[in-house]
Amino acid sequence: MAKQEIREPKQKRSIEKKQSIIMASYKLFCDKGYYKTNTAEIAQEAGVSTGIVYNYFQDKKDILLEVIKFYISILSEQFQPLLSAPITKSNLPTRIEQFIDISIASHTMHVEAHNEFLALSLLEEDILILFNDFENTVLMIFYELLLTAGFSRRNLLEKIRISYGLVEQVCHYYIQRKLSQEELNTSKLLAIHTIVTLLEK
């Protein structure tokens, strides 16, 4: 029962085609959702035939995984500047604010993607793993940055987790409940203050 071999495209044109299928899928998954998008639509949106999709991907689920990897790579890029800047005790509040701003920006830019893929991560184990890996990477970088900044190692990981979760919640509220800019600012200030207090404790 030999599985058909999946071409890992080496040539430029092939890579472009695989990428175009990913982009088309990304768009459709955001617009209509993964379950409500069928493979024919993906092919059409990508401007290819239905058959060729299966030259590049094992099955529909495989497409989803690649789309999510692509999405995570976008997130990664957006956080990059923040993650490579040093943290000090004095610039901590600014850094937290930047983190919140970037989170909100990235969620807002891809609000449908965020919802859809978060939902799928709850429904499918292997998608959860991709997101967890990304999250862990980010958390570990903050861990190192905060150690370097002179914060105590004691319970630091737990503190970061809680802080991270807190930021996620602020973003989630803002986007889902459509908070006003003013409410957002209030929440931001509260969150920043809370996190600073927590980390310095």
Place this chain on the structure above:
Amino acid sequence: MAKQEIREPKQKRSIEKKQSIIMASYKLFCDKGYYKTNTAEIAQEAGVSTGIVYNYFQDKKDILLEVIKFYISILSEQFQPLLSAPITKSNLPTRIEQFIDISIASHTMHVEAHNEFLALSLLEEDILILFNDFENTVLMIFYELLLTAGFSRRNLLEKIRISYGLVEQVCHYYIQRKLSQEELNTSKLLAIHTIVTLLEK
């Protein structure tokens, strides 16, 4: 294209039948997920015919909505004791700990339900509304309790939202990442301390 009228069952036997369909669906949605459960299975699990399901429910989605209402009613019941007990400045940490414990207990008891329905709430607008309504109700009760306890009205709602989110995050981490009991205790203590600080600020 007049939609077939859905009877709102008045007689005892009918009510029981509708309820049994909801219970069967709840079980199956938790076990296999909404998308992977078909109506024939629901009918079989409920011990009724496939046709009769459509006497009580508009369509499959309608069943889901009722199942979620049922799930929320369970949550509601579990939080009831906490929501009817008064909060004072001195018992606040205890109350927060109780809140966390109840949250974890209810998520753990229905861990599949929690994941499945949270995911669906991100995929379907009308499910989100149900959960938001529940959350708002809970938040408002805490708002009143905290006002009565003498906490300042200033930014109180935002503070509660953030606190609520923080608890959700701790639970989510505990369940998804399978934290050890020890890690959980650390996180709990940190969370309680953070929330107390935040509210008293």
Place this chain on the structure above:
Amino acid sequence: MAKQEIREPKQKRSIEKKQSIIMASYKLFCDKGYYKTNTAEIAQEAGVSTGIVYNYFQDKKDILLEVIKFYISILSEQFQPLLSAPITKSNLPTRIEQFIDISIASHTMHVEAHNEFLALSLLEEDILILFNDFENTVLMIFYELLLTAGFSRRNLLEKIRISYGLVEQVCHYYIQRKLSQEELNTSKLLAIHTIVTLLEK
């Protein structure tokens, strides 16, 4: 991953419908061959919808197995008179001739079925088993009949197998090569004489 339950139809109408699907498939498999018949055609020929087929059968292969059981039951019926008549040393040639005549008659009546199903038995293990079971049953009955007739037990089973194969070959030649009636008669006489000699040896 619960397989959909296959209804074993108890009610008269259901049994009739299952039978009609088998008959339609039998016809199509003989006319066009199993691989070249699709499920839509089967449904159409049976006068049902495509979906209902899967209420009665696990999958396409399952239909094939039932069709072959049906075919074997026909064969069984045709050999019945011969298999229930006693054999004596003196009527042995007549019995062998009857056996050849019935074999030819049944192969001729269902020449397409015979070829198609024999071919499939070589391609699919579980089909081979069905045919082997039938063949073994027939051989064992002859074994008993010949013992009763007073033939020696020594190598009797091997002798019967060879005789059976010999008859099959005569039929096969007659049908495939379109022997003339005269050639058939010659072959028949030779086969009868050979078998009698073999058994009496």
Place this chain on the structure above:
Amino acid sequence: MAKQEIREPKQKRSIEKKQSIIMASYKLFCDKGYYKTNTAEIAQEAGVSTGIVYNYFQDKKDILLEVIKFYISILSEQFQPLLSAPITKSNLPTRIEQFIDISIASHTMHVEAHNEFLALSLLEEDILILFNDFENTVLMIFYELLLTAGFSRRNLLEKIRISYGLVEQVCHYYIQRKLSQEELNTSKLLAIHTIVTLLEK
């Protein structure tokens, strides 16, 4: 609707390429069966591109025909020594035994091929013709050998056909039913004796 012309390869490299496609197909048809082998696999196994296959063969069926011709050429080779040795009344039993032994050897060596191609010959008319031609050739050679050996012309062809079929049956049983060596020997002796009797009659 002019069919694309199929080159009959004259150059050495082309002939080798065509042959390698045939060999690859032979291997795959034996391993997986004709229907379960696709042209991409054939090309890969042969180390050529999928497109080039259609320069040498009309279509997939055409490959099959060539593969069967190749298979028959192997059979032919294996029977060659026997078919060129003279038969006498006294060495007849030995010759028959050799015939059985070669048959079993060739079927055993290519047991998958034998089953697969026999099946296909029942499903496809033009394949049957190829096998019949081979069989007829073999039978005619025996006919001549036996005439030379002094056997009567009367019904000789029918006798040979029956004998040939009998040998096929013994081999078939041995391979399909996995007879023991002992059972095989018994059957062989019985078959030889039967055929000798038949021919001498």
Place this chain on the structure above:
DNA sequence: TATGAATGAGAGTTCATTCAT
């Protein structure tokens, strides 16, 4: 000659919903 990416019709199967009884 040769490549292998691309095509697209067609396969088997599922399932929410309907309807004759």
Place this chain on the structure above:
DNA sequence: AATGAATGAACTCTCATTCAT
């Protein structure tokens, strides 16, 4: 009110064959 057989559109995936390069 209840049944469960029946519907048929829609789904994912395969593969013999073609064609631009």
